Amino acid sequence: MGLILSVYGIYYSIYHYSLDEYFDKxxxxxxxxxxxxxxxxxxxxxxxxxxxxxxxxxxxxxVLFIALLWLFHYSEDDKVMIKYIRKGGVVSPAIVxxxxxxxxxxxxxxWKYTVDGQVYHGQRPCEKELYKxxxxxxxxxxxxxxxxxxxxxxxxxFPTKEVIKECEKGVFYIGxxxxxxxx
Numbered sequence: 001m002g003l004i005l006s007v008y009g010i011y012y013s014i015y016h017y018s019l020d021e022y023f024d025k026x027x028x029x030x031x032x033x034x035x036x037x038x039x040x041x042x043x044x045x046x047x048x049x050x051x052x053x054x055x056x057x058x059x060x061x062x063v064l065f066i067a068l069l070w071l072f073h074y075s076e077d078d079k080v081m082i083k084y085i086r087k088g089g090v091v092s093p094a095i096v097x098x099x100x101x102x103x104x105x106x107x108x109x110x111w112k113y114t115v116d117g118q119v120y121h122g123q124r125p126c127e128k129e130l131y132k133x134x135x136x137x138x139x140x141x142x143x144x145x146x147x148x149x150x151x152x153x154x155x156x157x158f159p160t161k162e163v164i165k166e167c168e169k170g171v172f173y174i175g176x177x178x179x180x181x182x183x
Contacts, residue, residue, distance in 0.1 A: 039066075039069070042065070042069075043062055043065070043066070046058075046061060046062055046065055047062065081145070081148065081151050082153055084145060085143050085144060085145050085151070085152070085153050086143075086153070087174070088172070088173055088174035089143040089144055089145050089146070089172075089173060090143065090144055090145075090146055090170040090171070090172055090173075091141050091142070091143050091155045091156075091167050091170065091171045091172075091173055092113055092115065092141070092142060092143075092144070092167055092168070092170050092171075093113065093139050093140070093141055093142075093159075093164050093167055093168060094111040094112060094113035094122065094139070094140055094141070094142040094152070095111060095112055095113070095137065095138070095139055095140075096109055096110070096111050096134055096135065096136055096137065096138045096139075096140060097110050097111060097112050097121075097136065098110035098136060099131065099134065099135075099136060101128075101131060106125040107125060107126055107127070107128050107130075107131035108123055108124065108125050108126070109123065109124065109126055109131065109134055109140075109154075110122070110123045111123070111140060111142060111152075113142055113144075113152065115144070115149050115170075118149075120144075120149060120150050120152065122142060122151070122152040122153075124153060124154055126154070130157060133157075133158075134157060139159065139164055140154060140155075140156065140157050140158075140159070141154070141155040141156040141157075141159050141163070141164070141167055142154055142155055143155040143173065155173075
């Protein structure tokens with residue numbers, strides 16, 4: 001099992017950091033094969049490792065394995081994107097469209113922003129103090145990557161009107177400093 005997870009980790013890191021942009025340019029059939037072949041191989045190997053167990057036990061392990069891989073992939077993808085955007089990205093205004101705080105859900109704000117006429121949505125948990133101060137309809141500044149516009153993180157929660165106007169066309173940041181353009 002450890003071998004299978006190690007191989008998946010190696011595949012994920014190579015795919016995510018090196019091949020992601022090239023996979024998107026492939027025709028659909030090779031893209032599907034390269035994207036899902038490792039999962040099929042891992043499921044086959046797991047099934048072979050559990051050959052002496054009953055069919056229900058094998059299916060249960062395979063379902064558990066797939067769920068754990070999906071959870072790992074989802075959480076790692078989110079962390080990687082946040083680190084990537086914090087290093088550099090485009091700052092743009094966004095409108096708070098909803099707030100949610102329930103017993104099982106941390107205080108979360110939801111926003112929408114427009115890039116090149118296309119509307120995108122984002123959300124992030126926040127501290128209770130900040131949650132209480134923000135209202136639906138408030139303008140915040142968010143940061144997104146120019147290569148993955150649909151994923152954004154908050155940049156500044158209470159910007160001045162001058163800063164909002166300045167950021168309407170998008171302002172570039174690298175390493176926390178404003179620059180004229182992204183490299």
